[in-house]
Amino acid sequence: xxxxxxxxxxxxxxxxxxxxxxxxxxxxxxxxxxxxxxxxxxxxxxxxxxxxxxxxxxxxxxxxxxxxxxxxxxxxxxxxxxxxxxxxxxxxxxxxxxxxxxxxxxxxxxxxxxxxxxxxxxxxxxxxxxxxxxxxxxxxxxxxxxxxxxxxxxxxxxxxxxxxxxxxxxxxxxxxxxxxxxxxxxxxxxxxxxxxxxxxxxxxxxxxxxxxxxxxxxxxxxxxxxxxxxxxxxxxxxxxxxxxxxxxxxxxxxxxxxxxxxxxxxxxxxxxxxxxxxxxxxxxxxxxxxxxxxxxxxxxxxx
Amino acid sequence: xxxxxxxxxxxxxxxxxxxxxxxxxxxxxxxxxxxxxxxxxxxxxxxxxxxxxxxxxxxxxxxxxxxxxxxxxxxxxxxxxxxxxxxxxxxxxxxxxxxxxxxxxxxxxxxxxxxxxxxxxxxxxxxxxxxxxxxxxxxxxxxxxxxxxxxxxxxxxxxxxxxxxxxxxxxxxxxxxxxxxxxxxxxxxxxxxxxxxxxxxxxxxxxxxxxxxxxxxxxxxxxxxxxxxxxxxxxxxxxxxxxxxxxxxxxxxxxxxxxxxxxxxxxxxxxxxxxxxxxxxxxxxxxxxxxxxxxxxxxxxxx
Numbered sequence: 001x002x003x004x005x006x007x008x009x010x011x012x013x014x015x016x017x018x019x020x021x022x023x024x025x026x027x028x029x030x031x032x033x034x035x036x037x038x039x040x041x042x043x044x045x046x047x048x049x050x051x052x053x054x055x056x057x058x059x060x061x062x063x064x065x066x067x068x069x070x071x072x073x074x075x076x077x078x079x080x081x082x083x084x085x086x087x088x089x090x091x092x093x094x095x096x097x098x099x100x101x102x103x104x105x106x107x108x109x110x111x112x113x114x115x116x117x118x119x120x121x122x123x124x125x126x127x128x129x130x131x132x133x134x135x136x137x138x139x140x141x142x143x144x145x146x147x148x149x150x151x152x153x154x155x156x157x158x159x160x161x162x163x164x165x166x167x168x169x170x171x172x173x174x175x176x177x178x179x180x181x182x183x184x185x186x187x188x189x190x191x192x193x194x195x196x197x198x199x200x201x202x203x204x205x206x207x208x209x210x211x212x213x214x215x216x217x218x219x220x221x222x223x224x225x226x227x228x229x230x231x232x233x234x235x236x237x238x239x240x241x242x243x244x245x246x247x248x249x250x251x252x253x254x255x256x257x258x259x260x261x262x263x264x265x266x267x268x269x270x271x272x273x274x275x276x277x278x279x280x281x282x283x284x285x286x287x288x289x290x291x292x293x294x295x296x297x298x299x300x301x302x303x
Numbered sequence: 304x305x306x307x308x309x310x311x312x313x314x315x316x317x318x319x320x321x322x323x324x325x326x327x328x329x330x331x332x333x334x335x336x337x338x339x340x341x342x343x344x345x346x347x348x349x350x351x352x353x354x355x356x357x358x359x360x361x362x363x364x365x366x367x368x369x370x371x372x373x374x375x376x377x378x379x380x381x382x383x384x385x386x387x388x389x390x391x392x393x394x395x396x397x398x399x400x401x402x403x404x405x406x407x408x409x410x411x412x413x414x415x416x417x418x419x420x421x422x423x424x425x426x427x428x429x430x431x432x433x434x435x436x437x438x439x440x441x442x443x444x445x446x447x448x449x450x451x452x453x454x455x456x457x458x459x460x461x462x463x464x465x466x467x468x469x470x471x472x473x474x475x476x477x478x479x480x481x482x483x484x485x486x487x488x489x490x491x492x493x494x495x496x497x498x499x500x501x502x503x504x505x506x507x508x509x510x511x512x513x514x515x516x517x518x519x520x521x522x523x524x525x526x527x528x529x530x531x532x533x534x535x536x537x538x539x540x541x542x543x544x545x546x547x548x549x550x551x552x553x554x555x556x557x558x559x560x561x562x563x564x565x566x567x568x569x570x571x572x573x574x575x576x577x578x579x580x581x582x583x584x585x586x587x588x589x590x591x592x593x594x595x596x597x598x599x600x601x602x603x604x605x606x
Contacts (some may be wrong), residue, residue, distance in 0.1 A: 050585050075576075155545075156545020157546060157582050159577045160577065161540050162541075162545040163577070164542060164543060166576060167473070167539040179575045180573070180574075183542075228474075236471050236543070239465055239467060239481075240465060242457075242459020242464075244459075246458040250531060272467075272482045273466045273482070275461040275463045277461075279462075281458050290477065
């Protein structure tokens with residue numbers, strides 16, 4: 001029997017725990033509410049219970065595990081285990097989530113950026129399997145990104161996670177909290193479409209997509225502008241990394257994959273300096289499980 | 304005595320050959336004219352003579368060498384050794400430069416992109432020494448680029464060289480042969496400044512820089528626009544790679560380093576998602592020797 005690791009995907013609303021084997025198969029799983037309002041200690045207690053139940057169902061115990069990987073939205077301090085994200089996890093910031101779990105279970109515990117974890121999961125058992133060099137964009141409320149190079153997740157200066165969703169697309173575009181105007185996230189994430197659609201009476205980004213699909217010209221124009229931004233960002237990603245595989249994941253990224261595939265395809269088609277035949281544009285296949293599988297994969301790699 | 308490799312830097316006007324040791328020191332060197340007009344066979348004969356003289360001066364011979372690295376402007380076909388560049392090396396395209404040298408000397412011979420070679424050289428013995436992750440922009444007639452990740456040069460899909468100088472900066476900008484409007488090269492390389500300056504009576508890019516330095520407002524505006532483009536490209540490079548070191552090299556890159564350092568510094572300063580204290584902007588220190596040293600470094604690594 002191959003060794004197992006636990007992968008944990010910590011989101012703003014749910015925490016998913018899975019016991020994952022070396023092939024990326026999930027042997028047992030639990031999902032609990034994050035319930036950030038109840039505070040960090042209550043959340044940690046729920047996580048511990050979910051881990052215990054998952055181990056029991058997978059018939060494993062802490063001593064047999066390769067470790068526990070925690071996929072978490074950044075920023076966090078990897079060395080101290082401290083969560084610093086106050087946007088997705090308000091009230092949890094400043095708390096060390098690693099040390100209590102490591103002490104309780106006596107097994108290695110690591111934090112990993114959730115976008116990095118998703119690409120690791122796709123590389124182990126999903127749409128990036130076998131790729132040497134891949135870039136993933138996770139499109140939703142924000143646009144997360146990760147790069148896999150020679151089989152390893154790209155870690156930047158100071159070991160930090162590069163924020164690929166903030167490549168500049170149009171320096172005259174809208175301001176973003178990242179410090180730049182017209183980055184990809186400011187132009188193509190859900191809130192960008194929602195803002196543009198609000199003046200037309202659309203409730204949110206999905207309402208804009210639905211109206212565009214039904215042929216409403218103004219909604220089509222909003223969707224087309226976001227696709228143009230994606231095309232430009234993919235252009236830059238091609239010229240920066242020359243990836244073999246470009247993956248789209250996340251809620252919007254998967255629901256509207258055809259839109260992003262076509263936008264990325266337009267960038268690939270005119271990239272005359274790149275070996276375009278060697279570049280594939282694919283949809284992530286693990287869905288919400290990618291982060292959990294990838295967080296476990298990190299521990300299985302370490303082991 | 305440490306092992307030597309030969310590094311060759313093949314340019315449009317000159318070919319430089321050096322015997323380089325493991326510390327990056329050049330023990331002997333020769334420079335000959337490329338003289339592409341005389342044809343490939345004549346060029347190859349001159350190169351062989353320069354290699355022979357360099358080996359003699361360095362008191363080494365082919366059997367003692369780690370190999371011969373050929374830094375060459377792309378594109379080329381690494382597997383077949385065939386030069387495919389007809390812009391810098393007109394008339395040489397279609398010729399295999401690797402096999403005749405390998406057969407003649409009985410030592411390993413490899414082609415390496417000249418921008419990659421320059422960064423390898425700077426990493427071994429120049430401004431990127433000790434960096435785990437670095438990006439170099441070589442600014443001149445074009446804008447070449449290379450990335451070093453975990454100590455190795457980034458090779459993209461199909462082993463190809465990513466053209467980092469063609470990241471998009473302004474999708475409404477001028478057309479480039481790369482297939483994109485408003486890429487960095489189209490906005491900030493020498494010809495972009497020369498074109499903008501021609502209507503004002505400036506002979507070339509350096510005349511525009513000189514006029515700007517002397518306070519001519521129109522020339523200052525041209526220079527400022529190119530610096531803005533560099534700022535945006537550096538922004539995207541920071542968010543793609545999160546490099547510890549950003550190097551500027553090449554004729555323009557070194558002569559006008561202060562301009563590019565300040566432009567890059569503006570991008571770094573507002574990148575709130577990046578660990579900006581961990582990012583340095585530096586001038587390449589090996590000058591024209593970087594490619595030669597890096598091409599040799601590649602063979603020393605392999606050996």
